[in-house]
Amino acid sequence: MENHDHTVLLEKLLACVAACENCATACLNEEDVKPMVRCISLDRDCADICSQAARLLQRKSELAHQYLLLCEEICRMCADECGMHEHDHCQICADACRQCAEACHAHHEMITQD
Incomplete structure (x- = not known):
């Protein structure tokens, strides 16, 4: 693996973790949890x-x-789902996930087997 500076990518990943955890907790506190x-x-x-x-x-x-590559995929899935809900916590999460997906996309490598 090459020696890259991953500072910004790490920040995006950790911001996404925080937004997702916050969103999940807030969703559990919604009046109607089923949707x-x-x-x-x-x-x-x-x-x-x-x-x-x-x-x-x-x-x-x-x-x-x-x-x-997997990280980018789950971030895009989560952003799409959260983006369909009007709650502020969902919109904040969707934005963090989109930013993280783009950062992952810029750094990932295809899966190879030797």
Whole structure:
């Protein structure tokens, strides 16, 4: 793996984790939780995947740049779902996920097997 400065990418990943965790918690406190089930599920997946991506980058894992492909995918899925809800926490989350997806896209590598 090349030696890149991942400061901005790490910031985007951690901001996405925070936005997703906040969104999931806020969704659970909505009066009608039923329509928010997919949002909560994707928030939790996205937070976990982005958190793991940040850890892999920080430890300079050989798989870090390939893992960002998965991270980009979950961020786009979560952004699409959150973007369909009018709640402020969902809109904030959707924005953080979009920004993170773009940052991951700029840094990921295709998965290869030797």
